[in-house]
Amino acid sequence: MSLLVTAILFALIGAIVFSLIGLISGTDETAIMVPLTLLVILLGAPPAAVFSFFMAAVLAKHLTHAVPTALMGIPGDTTAVPLIDHATTLRRMGMPHIALRKMISGGIIGAFIALPTAVLLGQFLGQFADFFKSSTGIIFTLAAILIAFFSKGKWVSVLMIIPFAFFIKSLDLMSFSILDKHLSISFFLGIAIGPIFCDLLFATSSNARKTIERNKPKEYHLAPETKSWKGYFPNPLKILTGRQQIFTSITTFISSLTFVFSPVGMTSLMGEIVGSRTKGTYKKSTTSLAVMNGVTESTYIAEVIIPLIAFGIPLSPVALGPGSPLFNAPPVFSVDPINNLHTYLTSWDFFLYGIIGLVIASLIAYPFSMNYARKASVLVMKLVSQEAIVAMFIGLACLLAFHEAQLVGIVLTFTVAAVGGLLNRILGIGAGVQFMIFYASTWIMMTLFGM
Amino acid sequence: MSQNHETSKTDLNHNKKENRTYLEILGDTILPNHLLLAILLSVSVSLGGYNIGLRLFPSFASDNMVASYSLLLGILGSVLSLVISSIIFKPKRVLIEEETSSESMKQVFEDLQLDPVEELKLIENDPITKKELEELGVLNSFRALGGEHKK
Numbered sequence: 001m002s003l004l005v006t007a008i009l010f011a012l013i014g015a016i017v018f019s020l021i022g023l024i025s026g027t028d029e030t031a032i033m034v035p036l037t038l039l040v041i042l043l044g045a046p047p048a049a050v051f052s053f054f055m056a057a058v059l060a061k062h063l064t065h066a067v068p069t070a071l072m073g074i075p076g077d078t079t080a081v082p083l084i085d086h087a088t089t090l091r092r093m094g095m096p097h098i099a100l101r102k103m104i105s106g107g108i109i110g111a112f113i114a115l116p117t118a119v120l121l122g123q124f125l126g127q128f129a130d131f132f133k134s135s136t137g138i139i140f141t142l143a144a145i146l147i148a149f150f151s152k153g154k155w156v157s158v159l160m161i162i163p164f165a166f167f168i169k170s171l172d173l174m175s176f177s178i179l180d181k182h183l184s185i186s187f188f189l190g191i192a193i194g195p196i197f198c199d200l201l202f203a204t205s206s207n208a209r210k211t212i213e214r215n216k217p218k219e220y221h222l223a224p225e226t227k228s229w230k231g232y233f234p235n236p237l238k239i240l241t242g243r244q245q246i247f248t249s250i251t252t253f254i255s256s257l258t259f260v261f262s263p264v265g266m267t268s269l270m271g272e273i274v275g276s277r278t279k280g281t282y283k284k285s286t287t288s289l290a291v292m293n294g295v296t297e298s299t300y301i302a303e304v305i306i307p308l309i310a311f312g313i314p315l316s317p318v319a320l321g322p323g324s325p326l327f328n329a330p331p332v333f334s335v336d337p338i339n340n341l342h343t344y345l346t347s348w349d350f351f352l353y354g355i356i357g358l359v360i361a362s363l364i365a366y367p368f369s370m371n372y373a374r375k376a377s378v379l380v381m382k383l384v385s386q387e388a389i390v391a392m393f394i395g396l397a398c399l400l401a402f403h404e405a406q407l408v409g410i411v412l413t414f415t416v417a418a419v420g421g422l423l424n425r426i427l428g429i430g431a432g433v434q435f436m437i438f439y440a441s442t443w444i445m446m447t448l449f450g451m
Numbered sequence: 452m453s454q455n456h457e458t459s460k461t462d463l464n465h466n467k468k469e470n471r472t473y474l475e476i477l478g479d480t481i482l483p484n485h486l487l488l489a490i491l492l493s494v495s496v497s498l499g500g501y502n503i504g505l506r507l508f509p510s511f512a513s514d515n516m517v518a519s520y521s522l523l524l525g526i527l528g529s530v531l532s533l534v535i536s537s538i539i540f541k542p543k544r545v546l547i548e549e550e551t552s553s554e555s556m557k558q559v560f561e562d563l564q565l566d567p568v569e570e571l572k573l574i575e576n577d578p579i580t581k582k583e584l585e586e587l588g589v590l591n592s593f594r595a596l597g598g599e600h601k602k
Contacts, residue, residue, distance in 0.1 A: 217543040
C-alpha cells in the first residue's frame with residue numbers, strides 16, 4: 001500500500017514539474033529528462049515510483065509542450081518538429097486553440113493505447129531475452145552502427161564509432177587510475193548536456209561566436225485568446241471526430257510496435273500517411289495533428305517500456321536518450337550486469353505503475369493546458385529567463401557529476417560534453433548514437449586491442 | 452565587451468538597448484554577461500548546498516542517507532538559483548500578441564496556394580467538420596472568404 005502512495009507521490013511531482021518545463025519552448029528532451037530522472041533514482045525512490053515518475057513526466061511534458069507549438073509556432077522540443085507546419089497553418093487561420101486541443105487529445109489517446117500494447121509486446125519479446133543478454137557487447141555495437149547510419153550525420157556517425165569509443169575508453173582508464181572506480185553518470189551527463197555546452201563554447205570562441213550573435217532579442221508571436229469551452233475537464237474523445245479517433249487509434253497502435261525507430265521519424269511517416277488521405281486544409285491539419293501527437297506519445301512510451309520489460313538493455317532511441325537512467329544509473333541501476341527496472345518490476349508492475357503515471361499526468365497536465373495554456377505560457381515567458389534555465393542545467397550537471405566523482409566527475413562531464421556536443425551540433429552525430437557507442441565501447445576496445 | 456563598445460559608438464542615434472549584442476543559446480536570446488553570472492551563481496549555490504549537506508547531515512541523519520539528503524540540498528540550491536537568476540536577469544525575449552482577422556486568413560490561403568472556394572465546398576459537404584466549425588464559431592469566416600472569392 002505504501003509503495004502505491006509513494007508511486008502516486010512521485011508521479012505527482014513528475015507531472016507538476018514537467019507540466020511547467022513543457023511550457024518552455026525549444027528545451028532539449030535528453031538534456032532535461034536525464035538529470036532529473038537521475039536525481040529521483042539517486043535520491044533513493046523505489047523502482048516502481050521511479051517508473052511512475054518517468055511516465056507522468058513524459059506525458060505531462062508532451063501535453064504542455066503542445067502549447068508553444070500551437071500558440072507560438074515554435075516546436076516545444078525536437079519531437080514536436082514534424083507538427084509545426086500543420087500547427088502554423090491553423091495558428092495563422094486564427095485557430096491555434098483548436099490545434100492545441102486536437103494535439104493533446106491525440107496525445108492522451110496515444111499514451112493509453114501504447115502502454116498495454118507495449119507491455120504485451122515486451123513480455124512476448126522477453127522469451128528471446130537470454131540470447132540478448134548473453135551477447136550485449138555485439139548487440140550494442142551492431143545497434144550503434146545501425147543508429148549511426150540513421151542519424152542526421154549518417155556516414156560520419158558510422159565513421160566516428162571507433163574513434164569515439166577510443167575517446168570514451170581513454171577517459172575511463174584515466175579516471176579509473178585516479179579514483180579506482182569506473183564512472184558512468186559523468187559520461188552520461190556529458191553526452192546529454194553536450195548541445196547546451198556546445199552553444200556555450202560557441203559563445204566564448206571569438207571565431208564561432210558570430211554564428212550565434214543576434215542584434216536584437218528573439219521575438220515570439222503569441223496568438224490571442226479565443227473562445228473557451230464549458231467545464232474544466234473536456235472529454236478528449238469528444239474533441240476528436242470519429243474519423244480522427246479511428247485514425248489516431250490505429251496509427252498509435254502500429255507505432256507502439258515499432259520500438260526501434262525514432263519517434264520523430266514515425267511521427268512524420270504516420271502524419272504523412274494519414275494527411276495524404278484527408279481532403280481540405282482544416283480537416284487535414286486537425287487530423288494530422290491529432291494523429292502525429294498521438295504517434296509521438298505512443299512511440300515514446302513503447303520505446304521505453306519494450307526494452308525495459310524484454311531485455312533490460314536500452315535498445316531504442318528513446319531508451320538510449322531520455323529514458324537511459326531507467327537502465328543505467330550507478331550505483332542503483334546498471335546494464336552490465338543487468339540490474340535495473342527490468343529486474344525489479346514484473347510486467348504487471350510496469351502496467352500498474354505506468355497507468356498511475358499516465359492517469360496522474362492526464363489529470364494535471366491535460367486540464368491545465370486546456371484551460372490555462374495561454375496565461376501560463378505568458379507567465380513563464382515573462383518571468384523565467386533563458387539565462388536562469390541554462391544556468392540551472394549546468395548547475396545540476398555539476399552537482400550530479402560531483403556527486404559521482406567530485407572534481408574528476410565535473411572535468412570528465414565537461415570534456416565529454418565539449419567533444420560530444422560539437423560532434424552532435426556540427427556533424428549531426430546525435431546523443432542516441434553517442435550513448436550507444438558508450439555502451440559498446442568496452443566490447444569494441446576489447447575486440448580490437450584485447451583490453 | 453569591446454565589441455559592444457564599438458557598435459554603440461557607431462550607432463549613436465539609436466538608444467542603448469538596441470545596440471546590445473545578444474547570443475542565441477538553445478533557441479533563445481541571452482546577454483553573455485548575465486549568463487556568465489547566472490552560471491557562476493547556479494554552480495556555486497548547488498555545489499555549495501551539496502557540500503554543506505555533506506558536513507552537516509552526518510550529525511543527525513543515518514549514514515546511508517547523508518548523500519541523498521545532501522543531493523536534495525544541492526537541488527534546492529539549483530532551484531533557488533533559478534528563481535534568483537530570473538529575478539535579477541529579466542528575460543530578453545519579446546512577446547508580441549497577435550490579432551487574427553479574416554484578412555490574415557485570406558493571406559494564409561494565398562501563401563499556401565489554396566483555393567478557399569474548394570475548402571468551403573469540402574467543409575459544407577462534410578457534416579461532421581461543418582458542425583465542429585460551427586460550434587467553434589469559425590464557420591462564418593470560412594464562408595465569408597469562400598463567398599468573397601466566388602464573386
